[in-house]
Amino acid sequence: MSNLLSGLNPEQLAAVTLPAVPALILAGAGSGKTRVLTTRIAWLMSTGQVSAHGILAVTFTNKASKEMLLRVGAQIPVNARSLWIGTFHGLCNRLLRMHWRDAGLVEAFQIMDSAEQLALIKRLLKALNIDDEKYPPRDLANYINGNKEEGRRPAEVEAWDEYTGMLKQLYEEYERQCRREGVVDFAELLLRCFELLRDNAALREHYQARFRYILVDEFQDTNRLQYKWLKLLGGGGAAVFAVGDDDQSIYAFRGANVGNMRDFEREFKVDTLIRLEQNYRSQGNILDAANVLIAHNRGRLGKNLWTQEAAGEPIRVFEAASDFEEAQFIVEEVRQLNREGRALSDIALLYRSNAQSRVLEHALVQAAVDYRIYGGLRFYERQEIKHALAYLRLIANPDDDNALLRVINFPTRGIGNRTVETLAESARATGTSIWQAACGGGAGRSAASVGRFVLMIEGMRQEAAGLTLPEVVEIALTQSGLLELYRADKEGEERLENLGQLVSAAAVFIKEYEDDITQFLAHASLEAGDHEAAPGTDALQLMTVHAAKGLEFGAVFITGLEEGLFPHDNSASTAEGLEEERRLAYVAITRARQRLYITLAQSRMLHGQTRFSLASRFLNEIPENLLKWLNRGYAPSSAAKPLSSSRPDHGLRVGQNVEHAKFGKGVVVNYDGDGKNVNVQVNFGAQGVKWLILSALLPR
DNA sequence: TCAAAACTGATTTTT
DNA sequence: TCAGTTTTGA
Numbered sequence: 001m002s003n004l005l006s007g008l009n010p011e012q013l014a015a016v017t018l019p020a021v022p023a024l025i026l027a028g029a030g031s032g033k034t035r036v037l038t039t040r041i042a043w044l045m046s047t048g049q050v051s052a053h054g055i056l057a058v059t060f061t062n063k064a065s066k067e068m069l070l071r072v073g074a075q076i077p078v079n080a081r082s083l084w085i086g087t088f089h090g091l092c093n094r095l096l097r098m099h100w101r102d103a104g105l106v107e108a109f110q111i112m113d114s115a116e117q118l119a120l121i122k123r124l125l126k127a128l129n130i131d132d133e134k135y136p137p138r139d140l141a142n143y144i145n146g147n148k149e150e151g152r153r154p155a156e157v158e159a160w161d162e163y164t165g166m167l168k169q170l171y172e173e174y175e176r177q178c179r180r181e182g183v184v185d186f187a188e189l190l191l192r193c194f195e196l197l198r199d200n201a202a203l204r205e206h207y208q209a210r211f212r213y214i215l216v217d218e219f220q221d222t223n224r225l226q227y228k229w230l231k232l233l234g235g236g237g238a239a240v241f242a243v244g245d246d247d248q249s250i251y252a253f254r255g256a257n258v259g260n261m262r263d264f265e266r267e268f269k270v271d272t273l274i275r276l277e278q279n280y281r282s283q284g285n286i287l288d289a290a291n292v293l294i295a296h297n298r299g300r301l302g303k304n305l306w307t308q309e310a311a312g313e314p315i316r317v318f319e320a321a322s323d324f325e326e327a328q329f330i331v332e333e334v335r336q337l338n339r340e341g342r343a344l345s346d347i348a349l350l351y352r353s354n355a356q357s358r359v360l361e362h363a364l365v366q367a368a369v370d371y372r373i374y375g376g377l378r379f380y381e382r383q384e385i386k387h388a389l390a391y392l393r394l395i396a397n398p399d400d401d402n403a404l405l406r407v408i409n410f411p412t413r414g415i416g417n418r419t420v421e422t423l424a425e426s427a428r429a430t431g432t433s434i435w436q437a438a439c440g441g442g443a444g445r446s447a448a449s450v451g452r453f454v455l456m457i458e459g460m461r462q463e464a465a466g467l468t469l470p471e472v473v474e475i476a477l478t479q480s481g482l483l484e485l486y487r488a489d490k491e492g493e494e495r496l497e498n499l500g501q502l503v504s505a506a507a508v509f510i511k512e513y514e515d516d517i518t519q520f521l522a523h524a525s526l527e528a529g530d531h532e533a534a535p536g537t538d539a540l541q542l543m544t545v546h547a548a549k550g551l552e553f554g555a556v557f558i559t560g561l562e563e564g565l566f567p568h569d570n571s572a573s574t575a576e577g578l579e580e581e582r583r584l585a586y587v588a589i590t591r592a593r594q595r596l597y598i599t600l601a602q603s604r605m606l607h608g609q610t611r612f613s614l615a616s617r618f619l620n621e622i623p624e625n626l627l628k629w630l631n632r633g634y635a636p637s638s639a640a641k642p643l644s645s646s647r648p649d650h651g652l653r654v655g656q657n658v659e660h661a662k663f664g665k666g667v668v669v670n671y672d673g674d675g676k677n678v679n680v681q682v683n684f685g686a687q688g689v690k691w692l693i694l695s696a697l698l699p700r
Numbered sequence: 701t702c703a704a705a706a707c708t709g710a711t712t713t714t715t
Numbered sequence: 716t717c718a719g720t721t722t723t724g725a
Binding site: 354375 | 709711712713714715
């Protein structure tokens with residue numbers, strides 16, 4: 001055990017060895033958060049305070065829960081089955097599978113991903129003859145998910161006019177349809193599990209008595225429903241150990257509520273708040289910059305990172321004339337770093353929005369620098385995989401309309417749109433699934449084709465009964481004609497390969513978990529596979545700042561540090577939005593170990609137009625003594641061209657820097673008029689974009 | 701039934 | 716600008 005605890009700093013040690021009371025651990029970036037979490041689990045078990053059976057550890061991503069399990073396992077022998085470590089959704093799925101009857105679900109309930117949820121909504125609107133321009137499917141999905149994440153069923157939803165009344169009604173219809181099909185969406189997993197525990201005293205007390213220790217990772221990212229779920233489960237006096245960092249809360253837009261941290265302190269009567277402020281990642285200047293920047297936010301729980309490391313290098317700043325030039329600079333610098341011996345995989349290019357990657361990629365391709373982008377298609381999201389899974393879903397639960405519609409005519413088997421619509425209508429009329437309608441005949445002219453499809457699925461189901469999961473997958477691939485289809489397709493080679501991998505995945509699954517189709521499908525829905533760089537190859541890492549959270553690199557480039565882009569225009573108008581942008585910048589800075597670059601461009605191509613902007617206020621918030629400007633006083637180059645070739649005599653130029661007595665520094669975006677009456681549009685960054693008369697401006 | 705043409709909207713995203 | 720979606724037309 002001394003072994004287990006050795007090397008921990010005093011705060012880490014205090015957190016790891018806390019008694020069985022609710023505690024909030026404020027864990028700064030790079031402060032050894034995961035180590036504290038895993039060591040606490042190992043310590044609790046090795047000291048005999050609790051067995052694996054009594055511990056529940058919750059994370060947000062599969063990646064995090066896998067890592068946690070791995071690292072606990074490295075410290076102490078564990079039985080992965082009795083130790084419940086998983087994502088909120090994964091754990092709720094586990095509980096609902098065990099108690100499906102009490103939860104009011106069908107045994108083989110299927111999990112819809114976001115795309116499937118949207119497809120179901122579109123279908124619903126069509127069936128109900130609702131104008132999808134007045135009620136956009138996306139908005140409706142947000143409305144439904146939003147309500148579920150607040151714990152509200154249709155009955156609890158407020159409606160005050162025709163429009164909101166319709167939304168409420170559609171929410172009801174949506175639920176009815178989900179029930180008919182035996183499917184649940186992601187939010188439903190959480191809400192249904194919450195309600196199960198809330199309404200079933202015996203079950204609630206059972207699990208409250210079982211999980212005496214609950215550990216939560218990334219607590220600042222929890223939404224209201226997840227918080228309520230934790231409160232319910234920990235309500236029996238469990239020691240809830242919440243680890244989080246309010247300064248790294250960057251997911252408010254998807255329902256994360258930082259306020260949960262304060263609520264937790266109050267409602268769980270936390271009197272042990274531990275701050276992990278020693279940073280083991282970044283050098284001094286980088287940490288200083290991060291600390292000063294984040295200090296501009298209000299209402300923080302408060303934290304100041306420090307390090308034993310030296311100050312290190314200053315932060316390098318490069319202001320380019322254009323996004324193109326910014327990319328050129330970065331590529332040159334990356335090559336230089338690489339020549340100096342830094343692996344490409346230890347260098348990251350971070351950006352606020354995905355659109356920025358285009359120019360960077362272009363420059364990288366030209367310079368033949370290997371790179372990887374985070375955020376492509378994941379394994380289980382591939383078309384051929386989705387098709388294969390749809391057949392498996394029909395085997396497990398034929399009432400799943402999404403699955404049926406996806407493959408009833410794929411590969412094509414003479415069941416056209418018309419026929420499908422007839423089936424859907426008759427299903428609608430009788431309140432059943434499309435499968436039921438297909439079984440009942442009445443498909444008009446194409447009755448024969450539909451009948452063959454039904455027989456094929458029935459055949460698969462019967463055969464599946466006696467086979468192992470990988471065998472069932474193979475049957476589905478063969479009998480559906482998917483394999484044949486892709487074999488005939490000269491570009492189907494990669495798809496065939498992926499389908500082969502699906503069979504392997506099924507084989508791995510039954511070894512690690514269970515030989516059960518539904519469980520495998522749940523696994524596929526909850527864990528769509530990762531889309532990060534394939535290990536092995538040394539490649540430069542490109543990603544959004546959001547995607548970089550939790551990662552670290554020797555050298556980091558934060559690009560596009562401009563007003564309007566970072567902070568983004570869409571967020572800068574509210575105090576909360578702006579503070580979240582600042583936290584995002586904080587996350588970006590704290591990714592770097594030794595070297596940090598901040599780059600910006602005076603002009604940038606956006607939505608097909610050249611935009612001129614000023615340096616980000618975040619850059620101005622970093623003290624000058626921490627920065628090293630690589631090209632201060634740089635004159636705008638040819639990228640800034642006059643609007644018209646016939647240059648007016650006032651000498652104004654789009655992209656020109658100007659100054660205003662009240663609004664300060666700005667950049668000319670546009671102008672209008674000639675001679676004496678010239679109006680100029682100026683982008684003043686944080687002060688906004690304004691139209692002014694020329695005489696109000698001074699050139700700079 | 702498919703491909704071309706027209707249209708639209710563009711911040712961040714895991715489960 | 717450009718990618719994704721929907722409409723149109725042969």
